[in-house]
Amino acid sequence: NSEHVLSSASSPDFVGLAAREHFYVQDDQTFLLTVSVGLPAGDAPVESVQLLVGSSSEVRPMGPAGFLRQLRPGEAREVVQRLKVSDLALGVGQAGISLSLRYRRASGLVEETAVRSMEAILEPARKFVTVANPYSRYSGGTPVEERDMFFGRRELLERIYSEISDGPLGQCFLLYGQKRSGKSSVLRQLEHRLHHPNLPIYLSLGAIDTNEPERSFIQLCIDSLYQKLVFDFDMTDVLEEHWPGQRQVATSPIASFRKSVLASARLLQARKNWRLVRPVFLVDEFTYVFEYIREGLLTPAFMRQWKSLLESRTFDAVLVGQDTMPRFKEAYPNEFGVTHDERISYLSAAEARELAEQPIMLQGESRYKGNSLDRLIRLTAGSPFYLQIFCDRLVQHLNRQRLVFITESVVKDVLRQLVTGHVALSADKFDPLITAAGESVALAPRAQYLALLTRLALRPTASRDVPAGEAPLVQDLLDREVLERGSGGLLLIRVGLFAEWLRANSVGGAG
Ligand SMILES: Nc1ncnc2c1ncn2[C@@H]1O[C@H](COP(=O)(O)OP(=O)(O)O)[C@@H](O)[C@H]1O
Ligand SMILES: [Mg+2]
Structure with missing residues (x-):
């Protein structure tokens, strides 16, 4: 085996090296160069990889040389080097940089790669343009109303749209998923997309009066319909003529509801020619x-x-709820009747990339360099909520540090800030990954879930090694896509950011 390692080839090289790249030069006439270095899978590992930057009249390396102790086959890692530019180069606004790598093979032999060159476009940091931050609005968890900041879910929206438009009245859709998975956002987008002859009426049971929930629900439906007619169709006289009064709603709720739905339909037909x-x-x-x-x-x-x-059969309904929906439906199978069920899950890798890349493009160019975007996607598992939080912090970091591009080290710095220190995320941000809903319908108390997750974050465990008493919790966490089974049956926390946070904040939490 070691003989094989000694004899096989090793050809480390730069990965994705741009021919031209923009850099913002600080007041001390320096800037940071970040390059990715990779070793093909199947090569033998190399050691002491050093970035060599040719000194010229335009640039010279400053401070410690970019260095990796080891590079394994199939791996790509970032190397960073500070460079100082001459007055002349800064005046001209560009400089040529020649780069190569020196490394030691397993045999002990020291070699160098061929020299590669790139053109650095230099701009004074003073001219740095602040990166607009469209993520800050959503890092707190507000449903996404803007179309530009809503990503993925296209197929789901189209399917619901066409089934509502083409099917019979009386259909019921159930959308459910993790807290903060984007359910309300889907509902809002659906509301914006449902056009004539569809009449979308949005309401939330979060706003219901719990003293009298039964009557309040019907009243809320009727009120929301009323508001729709008044605000969207200017029918300010609806109340006098056609509408059930509060007393009527209290005594005969179903009849009142039906009356208001029929009245709305008649009014739109008579006055708006629907x-x-x-x-x-x-x-x-x-x-x-x-x-x-x-x-x-x-x-x-x-x-x-x-x-x-x-x-x-006078209306359709789209009901949105948390991950307890399947158990809710199981408890009331007849009452729910026939439903179209859809679970809202993580975004696909391609959709997640769009969310991270598009809103902060630099004149059509991605701000992500090397493996930084892959790393971000892995850390968030494509959760739109954690992506918005992470991207918000990334943009803040770029602006504070006057950086134009996101490298792996930027992602690493921001990750550290998110899990430790004074601006770290608080525990409640991870609530969606701990419990599915309120304690009254949970399988176990929140603390028990948290203790289990902390142990899994600290010590990789196979499902067969989990105590029997906790097996239902593990199954629940798998169903809710908080955990997944990795190779060898190991239970893995999908959102890497959460796993990192649990590890960094585990003192006393492991139970
Ligand atoms: N499709 C999406 N595109 C972009 N961001 C999203 C999307 N869905 C959810 N988000 C992010 O997740 C947060 C929570 O979304 P929301 O729809 O309120 O989730 P839920 O109703 O499932 O709790 C939003 O504030 C936003 O940051
Ligand atoms: Mg919601």
């Missing part, structure tokens, strides 16, 4: 109903009421 009207109720946070029933705030009769509403 031939067809398809009301679509977009109900957010529907799984609260499950919690309210468990907590005794609602009786199970509520679900029968819901069923008879839907069976009136």
Whole structure:
């Protein structure tokens, strides 16, 4: 084996070296050069890889030389070197840089790669243009209303759109998923896309009066419909003529609901010349109903009421809820009736890349260099929420450090800030990955989930080595895509940022 290593070839080289690149030169006439160095899979490892920068009248290396102790086959890593530019080069605004690598092979032999050259376009850091930060708005978790900042989910939206537009009335869609997976955003986008003859009506059970949840739900539906007519169609006289009053809603809720839906349809036909009207109720946070029933705030009769509403076939419904939805449906199979179920999951790698790249392009050029974007995608697992948080911090870092491009070391610095120190993420940011919903419908208390996850982050464990008592929790975490099974059955935390955070904050948390 060692003989094989001694004899096989090793040809490390630069990866993705640009022919021209922009650099912002600081007041001390220096800038940081970052290059990626890779070794093909199948090569023998090399050691003491050193970046050689040719000194010229334009640039010379400053400070410690870019260095890697070891480079393994199939690996690509970043090397950083500070360079000083001459007055002349700065005046001209560009400089040629020649680069090569010196490395030691397993045999002990020291070799150098061929020299590669690149053109550095130099600009004074004073001319640095602040990077606009479209992520800051969403790093707190507000649903995405803007179309430009909404990524992925295209196929899902199209499917729901066409089933609503072409199918019969009375359809019910169930969208569920992790907290912060983007369910409300999908609902908002759907609301913006549903056009005539569809009449989208958005409401959230998060806003319901828990003293009288049953009546309030119907009242909320009726009120939301009313607001739609008044604000979107200017029908300010609706209330006097056609609308059920509060007392009527209290005594005969179902009849009142039906009355308001029919009245809306008639009004749109008579006054706006709509031939067809398809009301679509977009109900957010529907799984609260499950919690309210468990907590005794609602009786199970509520679900029968819901069923008879839907069976009136006067509207469609898109119900959004948390990952408890499948258990909710299991508990009330008849009441839910036939539904189209869709789970909202992580973004695909391509969609995640779009979210990270597009909003901060530099004149059509990506700001991500080397493996930095891959690293970001792996750390977030394509979760749109953690991507927005990470990108927000990346842009802040670029602006603070007056950097134009994101390299692996930038990602590493920002990761460190996110998991430790005074601006680290607080535990509640990871709530979506700990519990699915409120304690009344959870399998175990939050602390128990957290202790289990912390242990898994600290010590890779195969599912067969998890104590039997915790097996249901592990299954729940797998179902909710918090965990995945890696090679050898090892349980892995999908969002790398969370695993790093757990490791960095594990004191006392491991239980
Ligand atoms: N499709 C998306 N594109 C971009 N960002 C998204 C998307 N979906 C979710 N997000 C991010 O996740 C956060 C939570 O989204 P939201 O729709 O409120 O999730 P949920 O309703 O599932 O809790 C948003 O503030 C935003 O940062
Ligand atoms: Mg939501």
